[in-house]
Structure formats: structure tokens, C-alpha cells
Amino acid sequence: xxxxxxxPHDGVFDVAVIGGGIVGAAIARELSGHDVSVALLExxxxxxxxxxxxxxxxxxTGFDAKPGTLESRLVARGYHLLSAYxxxxxxxxxxxxxxxxxxxxxxxxxxPALKEKAEANGYAHCRIVGAxxxxxxxxxxxxxxxxxxxxxxxxxxxxxxxxxxxxxxAQRRGTTVLLRHAVTGVDTGDGVGADTADGYGGGxxxxxxxxxxxxxxxxxxxxxxxxxxxxHLDRLFGHDRFxxxxxxxxxxxxxxLTRPLVDKIVLPVPTSRGKGVLISPTxxxxxxxxxxxEDLTDxxxxxxxxxxxxxxLTKGERLMPRLLAEEVTASYAGLRAAIDHPDYLIEAxxxxxxxxxxGIRSTGLTAGIAIAEHVRTLLEEAGLKLRPxxxxxxxxxxxxxxxAAPRPYEDAExxxxxxxxxxxxxxxxxxxxxxxxxxxxxxxxxxxxxxLRRRTRAMNGRCQGFYCGAAVAALxxxxxxxxxxxxxxxxxxxxxxxKDNR
Amino acid sequence: xxQPPLITPDVLIIGGGPAGLTAxxxxxxxxxxxxxxxxREQDAGGIPRHSDHTGYGLRDLRRVMTGPAYARHLVRRAxxxxxxxxxxxxxxxxxxxxTAEVTSPEGRYHVRARATVLATGARERPRTARRVPGDRPxxxxxxxxxxxxxxxxxxxxxxxxxxxxxxxxxxxAAVTLREAGCTPALMVSQYxxxxxxxxxxxxxxxxxGVPVATRTRVTRVIGKGRCQAVEIxxxxxxxxxxxxxxxxxxxxDWIPDHELARSAGITLDEGTLGPLTDTAxxxxxxxxxxxxxLLHPVDTADVAALDGRHxxxxxxxxxxxxxxxxxxxxxxxxAPFRWVAPQILRPSDPAPARGRLxxxxxxxxxxxxxxxxxxxxxxxxxxxxxxxAPGRVFRIPSTLLAGxxxxxxxxxxxxx
Numbered sequence: 001x002x003x004x005x006x007x008p009h010d011g012v013f014d015v016a017v018i019g020g021g022i023v024g025a026a027i028a029r030e031l032s033g034h035d036v037s038v039a040l041l042e043x044x045x046x047x048x049x050x051x052x053x054x055x056x057x058x059x060x061t062g063f064d065a066k067p068g069t070l071e072s073r074l075v076a077r078g079y080h081l082l083s084a085y086x087x088x089x090x091x092x093x094x095x096x097x098x099x100x101x102x103x104x105x106x107x108x109x110x111x112p113a114l115k116e117k118a119e120a121n122g123y124a125h126c127r128i129v130g131a132x133x134x135x136x137x138x139x140x141x142x143x144x145x146x147x148x149x150x151x152x153x154x155x156x157x158x159x160x161x162x163x164x165x166x167x168x169x170a171q172r173r174g175t176t177v178l179l180r181h182a183v184t185g186v187d188t189g190d191g192v193g194a195d196t197a198d199g200y201g202g203g204x205x206x207x208x209x210x211x212x213x214x215x216x217x218x219x220x221x222x223x224x225x226x227x228x229x230x231x232h233l234d235r236l237f238g239h240d241r242f243x244x245x246x247x248x249x250x251x252x253x254x255x256x257l258t259r260p261l262v263d264k265i266v267l268p269v270p271t272s273r274g275k276g277v278l279i280s281p282t283x284x285x286x287x288x289x290x291x292x293x294e295d296l297t298d299x300x301x302x303x304x305x306x307x308x309x310x311x312x313l314t315k316g317e318r319l320m321p322r323l324l325a326e327e328v329t330a331s332y333a334g335l336r337a338a339i340d341h342p343d344y345l346i347e348a349x350x351x352x353x354x355x356x357x358x359g360i361r362s363t364g365l366t367a368g369i370a371i372a373e374h375v376r377t378l379l380e381e382a383g384l385k386l387r388p389x390x391x392x393x394x395x396x397x398x399x400x401x402x403x404a405a406p407r408p409y410e411d412a413e414x415x416x417x418x419x420x421x422x423x424x425x426x427x428x429x430x431x432x433x434x435x436x437x438x439x440x441x442x443x444x445x446x447x448x449x450x451x452l453r454r455r456t457r458a459m460n461g462r463c464q465g466f467y468c469g470a471a472v473a474a475l476x477x478x479x480x481x482x483x484x485x486x487x488x489x490x491x492x493x494x495x496x497x498x499k500d501n502r
Numbered sequence: 503x504x505q506p507p508l509i510t511p512d513v514l515i516i517g518g519g520p521a522g523l524t525a526x527x528x529x530x531x532x533x534x535x536x537x538x539x540x541x542r543e544q545d546a547g548g549i550p551r552h553s554d555h556t557g558y559g560l561r562d563l564r565r566v567m568t569g570p571a572y573a574r575h576l577v578r579r580a581x582x583x584x585x586x587x588x589x590x591x592x593x594x595x596x597x598x599x600x601t602a603e604v605t606s607p608e609g610r611y612h613v614r615a616r617a618t619v620l621a622t623g624a625r626e627r628p629r630t631a632r633r634v635p636g637d638r639p640x641x642x643x644x645x646x647x648x649x650x651x652x653x654x655x656x657x658x659x660x661x662x663x664x665x666x667x668x669x670x671x672x673x674x675a676a677v678t679l680r681e682a683g684c685t686p687a688l689m690v691s692q693y694x695x696x697x698x699x700x701x702x703x704x705x706x707x708x709x710x711g712v713p714v715a716t717r718t719r720v721t722r723v724i725g726k727g728r729c730q731a732v733e734i735x736x737x738x739x740x741x742x743x744x745x746x747x748x749x750x751x752x753x754x755d756w757i758p759d760h761e762l763a764r765s766a767g768i769t770l771d772e773g774t775l776g777p778l779t780d781t782a783x784x785x786x787x788x789x790x791x792x793x794x795x796l797l798h799p800v801d802t803a804d805v806a807a808l809d810g811r812h813x814x815x816x817x818x819x820x821x822x823x824x825x826x827x828x829x830x831x832x833x834x835x836x837a838p839f840r841w842v843a844p845q846i847l848r849p850s851d852p853a854p855a856r857g858r859l860x861x862x863x864x865x866x867x868x869x870x871x872x873x874x875x876x877x878x879x880x881x882x883x884x885x886x887x888x889x890x891a892p893g894r895v896f897r898i899p900s901t902l903l904a905g906x907x908x909x910x911x912x913x914x915x916x917x918x
Contacts, residue, residue, distance in 0.1 A: 409605045463628065
């Protein structure tokens with residue numbers, strides 16, 4: 001890593017953002033567009049390795065949010081901000097549109113109210129359609145659909161690239177990205193959590209010390225975007241205002257050969273009996289079925305379950321029997337950070353120079369950049385001085401791992417310039433040697449097989465490594481990232497201060 | 503974008519495994535002209551490249567050698583016959599019905615051949631496709647990935663493994679694990695007896711010392727980071743228990759690598775999931791042929807190779823403009839058979855490769871009485887002296903079809 005003008009000389013960051021998911025990365029990016037030093041702390045060995053990696057990857061219009069809420073406002077704004085950002089950075093997006101399909105009278109009767117709700121959320125393009133039109137756009141849907149509501153602007157997006165683009169952008173703007181920095185304790189400047197309690201400025205300097213698994217990190221302001229761990233962290237700051245319940249969502253990804261079956265997002269109609277599951281094309285050319293919704297207590301339980309599979313298969317059989325006749329390429333479980341609060345919970349505590357971003361459900365993918373704007377405003381109101389920089393670097397141009405635009409293996413000119421893009425290593429996903437090399441040498445390099453999957457799609461395909469697993473492993477070992485963060489399994493043991501002085 | 507360069511060989515063979523390489527050697531040796539083999543791996547040879555045990559070459563070469571030696575032999579023979587083998591060369595799709603799109607380090611180009619042979623083989627279904635829930639730890643492989651790791655990349659695997667499946671390939675996985683210093687602690691099979699060859703099973707029990715849990719399935723993979731255990735269930739009693747292991751190998755349960763065939767719009771057989779073919783190995787598209795385990799997932803490498811030799815004759819006839827297939831009758835596999843290959847019998851065509859029809863059974867029969875029926879009439883019935891066993895191809899002589907009427911209805915092949 002090179003030194004940047006935004007690395008503090010005294011080892012104290014102006015702002016520490018905790019959590020390298022989409023929300024945390026977006027906040028770090030936003031803040032580092034100003035004249036402050038920012039650290040982004042991530043507990044795991046990669047950004048975007050928690051809740052942000054396993055959602056349904058839908059770019060939401062916000063048509064079904066609760067009108068008048070912060071979530072409604074931020075999702076609607078986030079839709080436009082992220083769409084524009086995706087264009088700039090090359091985050092794959094496909095504007096597929098969605099159809100909510102009604103399968104019974106109750107669901108059919110719910111459609112007009114949903115349309116009105118969409119309008120109350122500022123989205124005016126929904127249309128109620130009959131069964132014929134539903135089958136016109138979704139000919140392979142199971143029998144018995146009674147009608148639907150179209151949402152032409154619901155889109156699919158690459159959640160992995162979104163997270164990486166935001167974090168890479170933040171880093172280019174000067175944010176110090178600290179991986180494997182799990183926050184285990186907090187000493188705030190005002191004494192909370194510390195062994196002194198002499199009011200504002202505890203140590204006399206107004207600086208909060210974050211004790212982490214990789215040494216202390218000190219900052220004047222702290223933003224909590226810790227997702228599943230946000231309530232625990234909030235308690236370290238002396239608050240007790242919410243509890244995160246990990247809500248497991250399991251989903252199936254079907255073989256690419258199913259993609260012609262589904263060209264729109266097929267959404268369930270929410271009713272008194274709860275939300276159903278959706279079927280959606282994926283940005284990688286597959287079809288996804290899910291998610292389940294199951295409240296857990298274990299915040300690390302990202303395993304899939306027999307009950308979850310049975311539930312999905314039963315639902316899928318009704319929704320699209322043709323789909324279930326095809327091969328399953330992958331199954332995932334993600335944990336959403338559900339909280340006991342009906343809206344996003346974003347609150348600043350000026351006395352502690354601390355801000356909480358809690359309760360960001362799956363809409364956070366869409367809303368992330370808008371949340372970051374909102375957070376910036378709240379921080380300024382709370383007293384953080386932010387002066388926009390005149391020298392903000394261009395956002396990064398991300399490698400395309402979506403199917404809507406040509407990939408490197410199809411690009412004759414690129415292959416002619418660099419034959420590494422002509423050697424396909426992962427056959428099912430058509431990932432080339434050049435892309436794997438690039439991912440290992442990226443500003444935020446792939447350090448694990450999972451990190452490589454999220455950057456390139458390598459090994460994500462139907463063979464799951466039957467052909468390519470060994471070759472991909474060998475190739476990434478050859479290009480192992482040497483960024484001072486060490487190799488697995490040795491942890492990155494360097495305290496932040498040492499990194500600062502490098 | 504400008505139009506990619508086009509090359510126009512006489513024959514394009516997609517896949518450089520035993521079937522593709524044998525077809526290439528035969529075609530090049532018999533004057534088919536420019537025979538181009540596109541293989542997407544670093545080296546041609548297919549699965550035998552990393553099956554580092556003996557038993558290869560028996561039926562096609564009349565000698566026995568190890569997988570890697572067999573792969574090298576097939577490459578050398580095809581090369582000496584004049585075939586143009588291009589590795590790291592992947593057919594990614596079709597520009598039109600007879601033009602393949604190719605990516606290679608030499609560039610992106612199109613190939614329009616006068617005849618095409620699909621020889622893309624088969625792969626094992628990974629854990630996800632078998633819908634086995636649980637955690638997603640490291641240490642979970644297919645045999646293909648395991649053997650690639652051990653034999654081609656010399657990487658370590660774990661110390662204690664559970665092998666899922668009891669097919670021929672499952673024993674191959676056991677051998678590889680042993681060589682890599684990993685103990686095969688248990689083999690799990692849903693069938694009442696371990697599949698594959700009786701003799702090999704015996705060898706497995708006594709020589710390899712691998713305990714086999716029959717009528718058992720894996721219900722969960724357990725472990726964060728590294729695999730720690732699997733949960734298994736006895737199908738009859740429903741009893742479940744955990745088996746500690748740091749490695750799980752999902753073996754067998756093959757599916758043809760049929761993506762290119764499907765994306766070309768070629769008709770697939772619902773049983774094999776490979777292209778529907780006649781005994782001359784024509785697919786539904788004129789000029790496109792298929793051979794090897796793409797058609798019968800999976801028989802041994804030598805049988806796949808002999809498909810390659812078989813298909814060459816019909817490809818040559820096609821190149822000569824002399825291939826005019828007559829209408830044929832469909833062959834249908836009745837339960838307990840899951841599929842039959844090939845699936846179309848035409849009066850003017852040669853007998854299938856090796857004079858055998860290949861079938862897959864879901865039930866064990868020690869002395870199978872095979873029955874051929876057409877239009878309500880029993881055409882033939884014969885008790886064979888070799889067993890029909892799940893987990894391996896069951897071969898029957900095509901002479902059983904001698905009494906089939908070429909103008910009649912579908913021909914049903916069953917037991918009893």
C-alpha cells in the first residue's frame with residue numbers, strides 16, 4: 001500500500017467506519033471524498049464477506065417499502081444513485097423488471113393496495129395485469145396464476161462487485177482498509193467503556209480507542225455499520241436500543257441452461273400469511289429460487305438445512321415446475337440483520353462522536369450510497385467538520401463478471417493484447433487466467449478461494465471445481481497477493497499504527 | 503467488433519479425451535483431411551490424465567496401462583496420425599448451426615467444419631447438485647477435483663475421508679486418497695450393495711479396507727472453515743449418526759457435459775441427458791456426431807475410445823457425401839433401466855460400437871433376463887450370464903435386436 005495524504009500522522013483517524021459490507025464501504029467512500037482521514041475496519045479477511053455477499057441481489061425501486069419511512073426515502077434515492085454509479089464503474093446491472101404474481105384471491109385483492117403503496121413511495125410505473133399478460137412474459141410459470149403487478153424498473157445487480165467497487169473507491173480516495181480487525185472493545189473519549197469517567201474527552205483528547213483482534217485503532221469519530229454485529233458493538237458504546245436477530249435466507253441457484261425460462265424477477269405478493277419466495281434471473285446468467293426466512297440465534301450459522309431445501313422445492317414446484325427439472329448449481333444461506341424496529345435505525349450521538357447504522361435489511365444493497373449521504377449529513381450536524389476535496393480520484397472501473405456485457409473470453413482485441421485472457425481456466429463460468437491474475441493483484445486482492453469467487457466467478461459454476469478447482473487453486477497460489485496482510489491462515493498481526501508508518 | 507477469423511477444417515472434434523482422440527487418430531489416419539481437436543485443458547487426454555492407477559486400454563489397445571500413460575499414448579497416436587490437437591482451446595458457443603466460437607490464447611476465432619464430433623464427456627454431480635445441505639467447509643470434492651489436486655497439482659488433501667457413492671470411480675477415489683495419505687474412513691452408498699465390479703468391491707473391502715455403509719445417504723455436511731463431519735442416515739431405519747472426517751468426496755452420479763449440445767439446439771435423450779443418437783452416432787443435426795461418455799454417463803475409458811473409432815466411419819461417409827440415414831425406430835429403456843444408448847436403430851446402419859447396447863439399471867439382477875418388445879410382440883428374450891448392477895453400465899449384445907421391424911413402433915428394452 002502506498003501512503004496517502006489522508007493517512008493521519010498521529011495515528012488517529014478522523015473517522016473509523018466499522019463494517020466492510022456495502023453500507024460501511026459506501027460510508028467510507030462518501031466520507032473520504034472530504035478532507036478527513038478514514039479507516040474502514042472489517043472483522044473478516046475480505047470486504048463484503050458477511051450479509052452483503054448472500055442477498056437476492058435486486059436493485060429495488062422501493063415500490064413496496066413502508067411509505068414515509070427513512071427506508072422508503074433512501075431506497076428510492078439509492079436506486080438512482082447506484083444505477084448511475086454502476087454505469088460509471090461497470091457494476092453489472094440488468095434491467096429485467098419484475099412481476100408480482102397473485103396465486104389466490106387474497107393475493108389478487110392485495111394488488112391495488114400495492115400499486116397505491118408504490119405511488120406513495122414515489123414509484124408510478126406499476127401496472128395491474130391479467131393472467132394472460134403474466135403468462136405472456138413468463139410462459140414457464142406454473143399453472144394457476146390469477147394476475148399480477150408489474151414493476152418495470154426492478155433490476156438485478158452484482159452485489160459482490162457493488163461492494164468491491166465501493167470499497168476500492170474508498171481506498172483510492174484515501175480510506176485505510178483494515179481487514180481482520182474485529183472490534184473487541186471500545187474506550188470512548190467520554191469515558192464510556194473506559195476505566196476513567198471524567199466526562200467529555202476522557203483521555204482529554206476526544207479520541208475513541210477501538211480494541212481489535214489486530215491491535216488498537218484510534219479515531220475521533222466512529223460509525224457503526226457492523227451489520228449482524230451492530231447491536232453488540234452498540235452496547236460497547238453503552239447503548240441498549242435494539243437487538244439483531246439473524247434471519248437465515250436459503251436459496252438455490254439453478255444451472256445457466258435455465259436462464260431462458262425466466263426473463264423477469266418473479267416476486268411473491270406479501271399477504272397476511274407472510275412473504276413467499278421469489279424466482280429471479282441472476283446477473284451471472286443463472287436462475288435463483290429463494291429465500292427462506294428463518295430466525296436464528298447463532299450469528300454464524302450460514303449453513304443450509306433440509307427444511308429450507310424442502311420448503312424451497314415445494315414452493316418452486318408450484319411456481320415453476322420446469323425449473324426444478326434442471327440441475328442445481330449452488331445453494332447458499334445468507335443471514336439478514338433483522339432488528340426489532342420497523343425502519344432503518346440511523347442515529348448520531350454527538351457527545352460520543354458515534355453514529356449507528358442499524359437495521360439495514362436486504363434493501364441496503366440499493367440504499368447503500370443514499371445511506372452514506374444521510375450519514376454524512378448527520379455527522380456534520382453532530383459536529384464533524386467535512387470540507388469536500390477538490391482532488392477526488394475517478395471511481396474505479398471494475399472487471400465485468402456479468403453476462404449482459406461481453407466478458408474477457410469473448411473480447412478478441414483484449415486476447416490479442418494479452419493472451420492470458422484467452423486461456424479459460426474455469427470452464428463453466430468462462431473465467432480466464434488473466435482475470436484470476438488481476439483479482440489477485442487488485443487494490444483489494446482476493447486472498448481466499450471465496451474472495452476469488454466473488455471477484456471472478458471462478459468455481460461458481462455447475463461443476464463446482466470438478467474440472468477447474470485444482471487449476472484455479474494453483475493459479476491463485478502463484479499470484480498470491482503480497483499486500484502486507486499475510487497469507488492464510490496466519491492472521492494479519494500488524495497493529496494499525498505500524499501499517500500507517502509503512 | 504470485427505468478425506473473428508474463420509478456420510475451416512474438415513472435421514472439428516470438441517473434447518480431447520479417449521473418445522475424441524481416438525476419433526481423431528482414426529479420421530486423420532484414414533484421410534479425412536484437416537482434423538482439428540479442440541481441448542480446453544492444458545493437456546489433452548481427458549479424465550485418464552489424473553486417474554493415476556492401472557486398468558486403462560484393455561478393450562481398445564489390448565494392453566493395460568495407467569491413466570496418465572494411456573492419455574499420453576492417445577495424444578501421441580492422434581498426433582502421429584496427423585490430427586491437429588489444440589489445447590487451452592475452448593469452444594464457448596455457436597455462431598450458427600455449423601460454426602463454433604472458440605477462445606484460446608492464440609485468439610478468439612470461429613471454426614466451421616464439414617463435420618463435427620461432440621466428445622465433451624461427463625462430470626460428476628457436485629455436492630450442490632445433489633442438494634446435500636449443511637455448512638460449506640473446505641475439503642469437499644468430487645473425484646475429478648480430488649485427482650486433479652493430487653496427481654496434477656500434487657496438493658495435500660485431508661487425513662480422514664468419507665466417500666459418497668459406490669461406483670467404479672468411488673474406488674478410484676479411495677486409491678487416490680490412500681496415495682495422498684488420507685484414510686478413506688467410510689464409503690456411503692444408497693444401494694443395498696456397493697456398486698461396480700464385484701471383484702473390485704471385494705478388493706476394496708479386503709485390500710483397501712474401506713468399510714461400506716449401504717442403504718445410507720449423507721444428510722448434512724458439518725464444519726466451519728474445514729470439514730469436521732458428515733451426518734448420514736440409514737434409508738430403512740431413518741437412524742442418523744455423525745461420521746468425523748475432514749474430507750468428503752462426492753463420487754459418480756455422472757451427468758454428461760451437454761451444454762454445447764444443448765446450446766446448439768441438438769435433441770437430448772431424456773434418460774442419458776446426452777445427445778439422442780443412432781447406432782452410427784449421428785445426432786439430430788446433420789453433420790454433427792457424438793461419441794464417448796457424453797452419450798452414456800459413464801462407461802470405462804476404453805469403451806469411450808471405441809466409440810471414437812466407431813464414429814469415424816460414419817464421419818468419413820458424411821465427408822464423402824455418402825451418408826443418407828434411413829428412417830429408424832426408437833429404443834426405449836423400461837424400468838428398472840434408466841436409459842439406453844444409442845436410442846435409434848436404422849435398418850441401413852452399422853451395429854453399435856462393439857456390437858453392444860449400453861443401459862443403466864436402478865436394480866440389481868444377478869442373472870438378468872432381457873426382453874425386447876415391439877408393438878406388443880416379444881422380439882427377443884435372453885438371460886445373460888453377467889449381472890445388471892446399479893452404478894455401472896450394463897451392456898447387452900445388439901444381436902438381440904435382430905428381429906426388430908424397421909417400420910414398426912418403438913422398441914422397449916426391459917427385464918423379465
